[in-house]
Amino acid sequence: MGKIIAFTNKKGGVGKTTTAVNMAAYCAGAGKKVLVVDIDSQGNATTALGFSKGALKKSVYNVLVDDDTAAANILNTKLPGLDILPANVDLSGAEVDIVYKRNRERLLKEALERVKNDYDYIFIDCPPSLGLLTINAWVASDSIIIPLQSEYFALEGVSQLMSTIALVRQHLNPNLKIEGVVITMYDGRALISKQITAEIKKFFKDKLYEIIIPRNIRLAEAPSHGLPIMLHDPKCVGARAYEALTEEFLSKQK
Numbered sequence: 001m002g003k004i005i006a007f008t009n010k011k012g013g014v015g016k017t018t019t020a021v022n023m024a025a026y027c028a029g030a031g032k033k034v035l036v037v038d039i040d041s042q043g044n045a046t047t048a049l050g051f052s053k054g055a056l057k058k059s060v061y062n063v064l065v066d067d068d069t070a071a072a073n074i075l076n077t078k079l080p081g082l083d084i085l086p087a088n089v090d091l092s093g094a095e096v097d098i099v100y101k102r103n104r105e106r107l108l109k110e111a112l113e114r115v116k117n118d119y120d121y122i123f124i125d126c127p128p129s130l131g132l133l134t135i136n137a138w139v140a141s142d143s144i145i146i147p148l149q150s151e152y153f154a155l156e157g158v159s160q161l162m163s164t165i166a167l168v169r170q171h172l173n174p175n176l177k178i179e180g181v182v183i184t185m186y187d188g189r190a191l192i193s194k195q196i197t198a199e200i201k202k203f204f205k206d207k208l209y210e211i212i213i214p215r216n217i218r219l220a221e222a223p224s225h226g227l228p229i230m231l232h233d234p235k236c237v238g239a240r241a242y243e244a245l246t247e248e249f250l251s252k253q254k
Helices: 016-029 044-048 060-065 089-098 104-113 132-140 152-156 158-171 191-207 217-225 237-251
Strands: 003-007 034-038 082-085 121-125 143-149 177-184
Touching (some): 003 016, 003 132, 016 034, 016 082, 016 121, 016 143, 016 177, 016 217, 034 044, 060 104, 089 132, 104 132, 132 158, 143 152, 143 158, 152 158, 152 191, 177 237
Parallel strands (some): 034 082, 034 121, 143 177
């Protein structure tokens, strides 16, 4: 049975989608069967894996709102072993459309239960908010990976994020765990980056992955080509970092 992991942070621009997509790609490269679920209305994970969200007729929106099956909306990517349940422009109205649905917090969980056995891992790319779509992702998930930028403002939202996770554990998903925390967009030349990283280490302790993702222009430009970094520039420093991070992640799996 596959493990479902939500990639989440209430702050945007912290490398959340980049981390989800590239870890998924390297897991697939390691022989794992992986599904990326894009529930961010911006559709960045969909774009990063080579699909135009504006051209898609069906998406995760139809799964949540129209009760379509997940299997009917999953697409194969260019990388063998890596599939995506994409987002399209309709998803921007999904939170309003599902607010009165029965079991509204469990819609994604119920949909993914039907395909969970087809994958080793299902990675959910969450919106940069703590709304109903993110709650759906957490209820569906076994664990959470939190990408954190090594900047001062990244720490400000952590306590609220952890409080909301605690509420979801209490009321909706008591088995939800923190899988790990990833430092992203790290600038080793900046003293503040080192100081913030030390603070994050104090707070999360052994949940913090040892591998740190540096700032890298090749990582930033890969989504515009619709490719994960392993297909865009596998020798760049960003690619090597995500490959090492994925190896660390897989080594911790039971």
